Amino acid sequence: MDDLDDLISMVGLLTERIRKFCLGVIAACTTIALQAGGILLALAHPPLALATALLLFVSLLYHTVTSPRLEIV
Numbered sequence: 001m002d003d004l005d006d007l008i009s010m011v012g013l014l015t016e017r018i019r020k021f022c023l024g025v026i027a028a029c030t031t032i033a034l035q036a037g038g039i040l041l042a043l044a045h046p047p048l049a050l051a052t053a054l055l056l057f058v059s060l061l062y063h064t065v066t067s068p069r070l071e072i073v
Contacts, residue, residue, distance in 0.1 A: 042049040
């Protein structure tokens with residue numbers, strides 16, 4: 001019975017590694033696709049790409065200003 005429990009645990013650990021690898025591949029593909037889309041947008045419609053970048057920058061600044069500060073003691 002103990003060997004069966006070890007086998008199930010081993011399969012669980014193996015599937016966790018496979019899941020992490022698949023999520024990493026998906027994240028890498030998504031990152032590459034977003035970057036390629038941004039480059040293609042900048043080449044096809046520069047004003048639209050500039051407006052998108054400015055909106056993202058302003059939202060980042062707004063989030064930075066309005067988020068609560070962490071106090072380090």
